[in-house]
Amino acid sequence: MLVLFILHTNTKNKFMCGIVGYIGQREAYPIVIEGLKRLEYRGYDSAGIALYDGTNLKVCKTKGKVSDLEKRSEEEITTIGNIGIGHTRWATHGVPNDVNSHPHVSNSGNLVIIHNGIIENYESLKKELITRGYSFKSETDTEVLINLIEDVQKQEGVKLGKAVQIALNQVIGAYAIAVFDKNRPDEVVVARLGSPLAIGIGENEFFIASDASPFLEYTKNAIYLEDEELAIIHLNKEIKIRKIQDDSLVDPYIQELQINLEQIEKNGFDHFMLKEIHEQPKAITDTYRGRLLRNEAIIKMAGVEDNMKKFLNANRIIIVACGTSWHAGLVAEYIFEDLARIPVEVEYASEFRYRNPIITEKDVVIAISQSGETADTLAAIKLAKSKGAFVFGVCNVVGSSIARESDAGAYTHAGPEIGVASTKAFTTQITVLTLIALRLARAKGTISSSDFRTHMLELELIPKKVEQALKSDKLIAEIADIYKNSRNCLYLGRGYNFPVALEGALKLKEISYIHAEGYPAAEMKHGPIALIDENMPIVVIATKKGHYEKVVSNIQEIKSRKGKIIGIVTEGDEQVRALADHVIEVPETLESLSPLITTIPLQLLSYHIAVLLGKNVDQPRNLAKSVTVE
Ligand code: M6R
Numbered sequence: 333m334l335v336l337f338i339l340h341t342n343t344k345n346k347f348m349c350g351i352v353g354y355i356g357q358r359e360a361y362p363i364v365i366e367g368l369k370r371l372e373y374r375g376y377d378s379a380g381i382a383l384y385d386g387t388n389l390k391v392c393k394t395k396g397k398v399s400d401l402e403k404r405s406e407e408e409i410t411t412i413g414n415i416g417i418g419h420t421r422w423a424t425h426g427v428p429n430d431v432n433s434h435p436h437v438s439n440s441g442n443l444v445i446i447h448n449g450i451i452e453n454y455e456s457l458k459k460e461l462i463t464r465g466y467s468f469k470s471e472t473d474t475e476v477l478i479n480l481i482e483d484v485q486k487q488e489g490v491k492l493g494k495a496v497q498i499a500l501n502q503v504i505g506a507y508a509i510a511v512f513d514k515n516r517p518d519e520v521v522v523a524r525l526g527s528p529l530a531i532g533i534g535e536n537e538f539f540i541a542s543d544a545s546p547f548l549e550y551t552k553n554a555i556y557l558e559d560e561e562l563a564i565i566h567l568n569k570e571i572k573i574r575k576i577q578d579d580s581l582v583d584p585y586i587q588e589l590q591i592n593l594e595q596i597e598k599n600g601f602d603h604f605m606l607k608e609i610h611e612q613p614k615a616i617t618d619t620y621r622g623r624l625l626r627n628e629a630i631i632k633m634a635g636v637e638d639n640m641k642k643f644l645n646a647n648r649i650i651i652v653a654c655g656t657s658w659h660a661g662l663v664a665e666y667i668f669e670d671l672a673r674i675p676v677e678v679e680y681a682s683e684f685r686y687r688n689p690i691i692t693e694k695d696v697v698i699a700i701s702q703s704g705e706t707a708d709t710l711a712a713i714k715l716a717k718s719k720g721a722f723v724f725g726v727c728n729v730v731g732s733s734i735a736r737e738s739d740a741g742a743y744t745h746a747g748p749e750i751g752v753a754s755t756k757a758f759t760t761q762i763t764v765l766t767l768i769a770l771r772l773a774r775a776k777g778t779i780s781s782s783d784f785r786t787h788m789l790e791l792e793l794i795p796k797k798v799e800q801a802l803k804s805d806k807l808i809a810e811i812a813d814i815y816k817n818s819r820n821c822l823y824l825g826r827g828y829n830f831p832v833a834l835e836g837a838l839k840l841k842e843i844s845y846i847h848a849e850g851y852p853a854a855e856m857k858h859g860p861i862a863l864i865d866e867n868m869p870i871v872v873i874a875t876k877k878g879h880y881e882k883v884v885s886n887i888q889e890i891k892s893r894k895g896k897i898i899g900i901v902t903e904g905d906e907q908v909r910a911l912a913d914h915v916i917e918v919p920e921t922l923e924s925l926s927p928l929i930t931t932i933p934l935q936l937l938s939y940h941i942a943v944l945l946g947k948n949v950d951q952p953r954n955l956a957k958s959v960t961v962e
Contacts, residue, residue, distance in 0.1 A: 348374055348375045348422040348448075348956040348957075348958055348959065349374055349375045349419060349420060349421045349422055349434075349447075349448040349542070350368065350371025350372065350373075350374035350375060350419070350420040350448070350541075350542045351371075351417070351418070351419055351434075351446045351447070351448050351508060351509075351510055351529070351540065351541065351542050352364050352367035352368055352371060352417065352418045352419075352446075352539075352540065352541050352542075352546050353416065353417040353418070353446070353510040353520055353522070353539070353540030353541070354367075354414075354415065354416050354417075354537070354538070354539055354540070355414065355415045355512075355518070355519075355520050355537065355538050355565060355567060356414060356534065356536060356537020356538060356567065357414060357536060357537060358414065358537065359412050359413070359414065360383055360413050360414055360415055360416025361381070361383055361405070361409060361412065361413070361416060363416070363539070363546070363547075363550075364381055364383075364416040364417065364418040364546075365381065365398065365401070365402055365405070365418065366546065367418065367539075367541055367545075367546025367547070368381070368398045368401070368418045368419075368420050368546075369398050370545040370546050370596060371420055371541065371542055371543070371545065371546060372397065372398050372420050372951065373604075373750050373751075373752060373950070373951065373956070373957040374420065374422065374448075374542060374956060374957060374958065375420055375421050375422025375423075375956050376397050376398070376420060376421075376422065376951050376956075377395070377396075377421050377422055377423045377428035378393065378394060378395045378396060378420075378421045378423070378428040378429070378430070378432070378433040379393065379394065379396070379397065379398045379400070379401040379418070379419065379420045379421065379433065380392065380393025380394065380401065380418065380419050380433040380434050380435050380446075381393070381401065381405065381409075381416060381417070381418040381419075381435070382416065382417050382418075382435040382437075382444045382446075383409065383411045383412070383413035383415070383416045384411070384413045384415045384416070384444070384512065384514060384517060385411050385412060385413040385414065385415075386413075386414075386517045388410070388411045388413075389411070389437075389441070389444065389514055390408070390409055390410060390411040390413070391435055391437060391444070392404055392405050392408045392409055393419075393430055393433035393434065393435065394430050394433060395428050395429050395430055395433065397951075398420055415512060415517060415520065417435055417444065417445075417446045417510050417512065417520070417540070418435075418446065419433070419434035419435060419446040419447075419448075421433060421434060422956040431469055431470045431471075432470045432471055432472050434446045434447060434472075434474060436470065436472065436474045436475040436478050437478070438478045438479050438481070438482040439466050439467065439479055439482060440482060441514070442482070442513055442514045442515060443478050443481060443482050443485075443492075443511060443512070443513050443514075444478070444511065444512055444514075445474060445477065445478040445481075445509055445510070445511045446474075446509065446510050447473075447474040447477060447507055447508070447509045448507070448508045448509075448527045448542060449505060449506040449507035449508060449509075449525070449526060449527045450473055450505050450506060450507075451473035451474070451476060451477055451503045451504070451505040451507070452473075452503075452504045452505040453503060453504045453505070454473035454476040454477070454503075454505075457476050457477075457480055457502065457503070458476045461476065461479050461480060461483060464483060466479045466483070473505070477499065477503065477507075477509070478511070480499045480502065480503070481495050481496055481499040481511065482495075483499075484498045484499045485513075491516070492511065492512075492513045492516055492519060492521050492564075493519075493521050493562065493564040493572075493574075496509075496511055496521045496523060496562060497523075497562055497574065497576055497579070500523055500525075500562070500576050501576060501577065505525075505526075506525055506526030506527055507523065507524065507525055507526070507527060508522075508523075508524045508525075508526075508527035508528060508529040508542060508557075509522060509523050509524075510522045510540050518566060518567040518568070519564065519565065519566045519567070520538070520540065520565045521562065521563070521564055521565070522540055522557065522562070522563050522565065523557070523561065523562040523563070523576060524557045524558070524559060524560075524561060525559050525560055525576070526559060526733075527542070528542055528543060528556070528705070528732075528733075529541075529542065529556070529557045530542070530543060530544050530547075530554050530555070530556050530557075531554060531555045531556075531557065531563060531565065531571065532544065532546075532547035532550060532551045532553070532554050533551055533553045533554065533555065533571070533586060534547075534550050534551040534553075536567060536568065537550070537567075538565045538567075538571075539551065540565070544589050544591065545591075545596045545748070548589065548591060548592065548593050548596065549593050552588050552589045553586050553587070553588060553589070554586070554587060554589055555571065555573075555584050555585060555586055555587070556587070556731060557573070558582075560575055560576045560577060561573050561574070561575060561576065561582060562574050562575075562576050563584075570584075571584050591747070591748060595747045595748050596748050596750065602943070603751065603939070603943075603949045603950050604750040604751040604950045605751030605753050605755060605843070605935075605939055605949050605950055606939055606949075607751075608749055608750070608751050608755045608756045609755045609756070609802070609932070609935050609936060609939065610802060611746075611747065611756050612755070612756045612759050612760075612795075612798050612802075612932070613795035613796070613798045613799050613802075614795070615744075615745065615746040615747060615756040615759065615760050616759055616760060616763050616794055616795050616798065616928065617795045618745035618746075618747070618760075619744050619745045619746065619760040619763040619764055620763055620767060620791060620792070621745075623767050624767060624788055624791060624792065626785075626788045626789065626792060629781070629784070629785060629788070630774075631767050631770050631771040631774070631788070633742050633767060633768065633771060635724065635740040635741050635742045636724075636742070636768055636771050636772070638740060639722065639724070639739070639740050640775060642696055642722045643674075643696055643772055643775075644772070644775060644776065645694065646674060646694060646695060646696040646722075647675070647692065647694040647695060648674065648675040648676065648677060648695060648696075649668055649674055649675070649676045649677075649695075649696045649697075649698055650676075650677045650678075650679060650684075650689075650691070650695055650696070650697045650698070650716070650721070651664060651665065651676060651677070651678045651679065651697075651698045651699075651700065652679050652680075652681040652684050652697060652698070652699050652700075652709055652712040652713070652716070653678075653680075653681060653699065653700040653701060653706075653709055654680060654681050654682065654701075654706050654708055654709055654959065655754065655838065655959075656702070656754035656757065656758050656835060656838065657700040657701050657702060657706075657709075657754070657757070657758075657761060658678065658680060658681075658700070659758065659831045659832075659834050659835040659838070660700055660757075660758050660761035660762050660765065660831075661678045661698070661700050661765075662678050662830070662831035662834070663762050663765070663828060663831045663832070663927045664676070664678075664698070664700075664762070664765035664766075664769070665677075665678050666827065666828050666831075666924070667765060667766055667769040667828075667924055668765075668768075668769045668772070670769075670924060671769045671770060671772075671773040671778065671779055671787075671924065672769050672772040672773040672776055672778055672779075673773075673776065673778045674772065674776075679712070680708075681699070681706065681708040681709040681711070681712035682708040682712075684712045684715070685708060685711045685712045685715050689715075691715070691716055691719035691720075691721050692719065692720065692721070693719075693720035693721065693722075695716070695719075695721040695722075696721065696722050696723075696724060697712075697713065697716040697721045697722070697723045697724070698723075698724045698725075698726060698765075699712065699713050699723060699724070699725050699726070699734055699738060700726045700727075700761055700765075701725070701726070701727050701728075701732075701734045702727070702728045702729070702744075702746075702749055702754055702757035702761075703727075703728070703729055703732060703957060703958035704725070704727035704728065704729040704731075704732020704733055704734040704735045705729070705732055705733050705734065705958040706734070706958065706959050707959065708959075709734055710733055710734055710737060713725070713734060713737050713738060714737065717737075717739070722739050722740075723737070723738045723739045723740075724738060724739065724740055724741050724742075725737070725738030725740075725741030725742075726741060726742055726743075726744065726761055726764050726765065727741065727743060727744070728743065728744045728745075728746050728749060728757050728760070728761075730743060742764050742767075742768070743764075744757065744760035744761055744763070744764050745760065746760040749957075750950065750957070751949065751950045752842070752843075752950060752951060752952055752955050752956065752957050753839055753842055753843050753935075753938070753949070753952070755839075755935050758835060758931060759798070759928050759931060762927055762928055763791070763794075763928070766787075766791065766924070766925065767791075770784060770787055770788070786922070787922065787924070787925075790921055790922050790925055791925060793921070794921065794925060794928050794929070797918075797919040797921055797928075797929050798928065798929060798932055800918075800919045801918045801919065801929050801932040801933060802932060802936075804916050804917065804918075804933055804936070805936055807914075807916060808916060808933055808936040808937050808940055809936075809940040811898060811914050811916070811937065811940075812937055812940030812941045812943075812944055813940075813944055814914075815869045815896070815898075815941065816844075816941050816944045816945055818846060818867065818868075818869050819846065819847065819867075820846070820847045820848065820849075820863065820868060821837070821840055821846055821847070821848040821849075821868070821869050821870070821871065822837075822848070822849055822850075822851065822856075822860060822863070822864075822868060822869075822870040822871070822895075823836040823837040823840075823848060823849070823850040823851070823870075823871045823872075823873075823934070824850075824851055824852070824853040824856060824870060824871070824872045824873065824883075824886060825850070825852070825853060825872070825873035825878070825883075825930070826852055826853045826854065826873075826878055826879045826882060826883055827878045827879055827923065828878060828923055828924060828926055828927055829873040829875065829878050829926060829927060829930055830850075830851075830852045830853075831927065832873055832926075832927045832930050832931050832934065833850035833851060833852075833853075833871070833873060834850035835850070835931055835934065836848075836850060836871055836931070836934030836935075836937070836938070837849050837850035838850070839934060839935055839938035839939075840937070840938040840941065842952050842955060843938055843939070843942040843947055843949050843952045844938060844941045844942040844945055844947055845945075845947065845952075845953070846941065853872065853879075853882070853883050853886040854882065854886065856886060856889070856890075857889065861889065861890075861893065864890055864893040864894070864895040865893065865894060865895070866894040866895070866896070867896075868895045868896065869895075869896045869898060870890050870895045870896065870897055870898070871898045871900065871934065871937070872886065872887055872890070872897060872898070872899050872900070872908075872912070873900045873930050874887060874899050874900065874901050874905075874908045875900065875901060875902045875918065875920075875923075875926055875930060876901075876902040876905065876920060877902075877920070877921075877922065877923035877926060878923050878926060884907055884908060884911070887899065887908060887911050887912065888911065891911055896913045897911065897912040897913050897914070898912065898913065898914045898915075898916065898937075899911075899912035899914070899915040899916070900915075900916050900918060900930050900933055900934070901915045901916070901917055901918070902917070902918065902919075902920045903917045903918065903919055903920060904917075905917070916933040918930055918932070918933065
């Protein structure tokens, strides 16, 4: 549960990369390479590894994916080190190529670094280092940092940990780094500011990673470094953690991880995305469990209860988010206004932060983010807080930056989402937002007790109905085969299902690279109708409870223009079936909960089209799971 009120330092312009490290008695190579595969969702432009056995240092890096690195390593890696670090990169500055890939080695050849982040003042530091005789092979800020550390070591005559600390006090920017020194083969130094870093603690062995997934099979004990902390990890010694700025010692807080390996593996599914689509019944149940107490007819959410006055006295709710989370925010706008009668504005976080918005202390800002690391959403939160608004976070990743920066919040309990295309995060975000809206509606008296009970009962039935919707998988794969070569696709929906249309279009775009647009069905005649001909597939959400008759009229309009209609309809529907080229049935539910069901066939449709086209479903081109850059 997120009920944190901690304020953290800034996390500007970060690279979105994954870092992994190992020091102990085992061979580092398989641990680091497998770890990189698990972190590849963070970026996959290039990858690299450095291994050290106490005598030989081997660095192998390449443009491309971790599988390319693995192939190259087969030829190049000759060292079986017990110390190793690896990196998978999503480039923002400089093209992805072998030279710019991490790890980077200092001029003397002694120090090796991996880095997730950006050193903003690297150019001035670089100039200074050049005057001292340093030279650089890459265009990266990281190579500057490792040489700065080396320079400090030489100038000050200090050990690695101290040198890293002094150097970091000279840099402006964000980082999660791991560094080792050939002269100290029993030690790795790590530090973070603005980019996540976890240390796994085994028996006389340590793991380092951007998240815990690379070391889950070895240990469940981990320390998550806080911003501005540096840890010296020494075999046979206790981990020492210090504040980078003032050198004060920090008590290591070792926590037991609650995630298991199964949650981060494909478990027999061909792709993470498919696994995550199928996990939705459980994810939704996990999200309302313990919060929706039907027998007592109450909804209990600590973050809401503790701040009830703020919600009830709010002039309005402003929702800030990006991408799929923004679509969940749009669904929430309907739910909050409909049930709790609170005015809602939904903002792209990236626009909100730059348009001098009017925010007052009477506003409640809800920030929605799966990763909890999206830079624009984080910046929007900071802006809202600076104007005195109360910020409530809805995040999936426990302890993430947005979770910590928010005044209060509620976690979705979707479990790790690895596929870049968001699926179960969307439905669990809607679940949390529905619970909040229902709780507020009850407190405000804008919902009758019988409607409240009906909603609770129906929400509890949603997981079963999602299971039912998933059974159309085969039919959807057949429809996907018919339309896989389309160049464009339209998605239409009304009311609660308008945001679902947007989400369906986004899913198709991002994993199949087919151009798609979502529209409110009635807007079609104000422009998009010009696009319709016999080559245009149009997915229309036409369930019984959502302005059904109006949507049927829209379907007639499409049919008269020979568009190909794929209708998402309520079980037993005959009217749309008679008009559409294909129908996909979904179980009936309340209109306000229908997005939780109607989104399922759209996720499956884009999945199957992408698979049939041979696209990389889990790692679509140009994207990364957490967008930690502006
Ligand atoms: O982690 P967040 O929910 O903040 O991420 C927001 C978007 O980047 C994300 O939803 C993105 O649009 C997904 N790739 C959509 O599938």
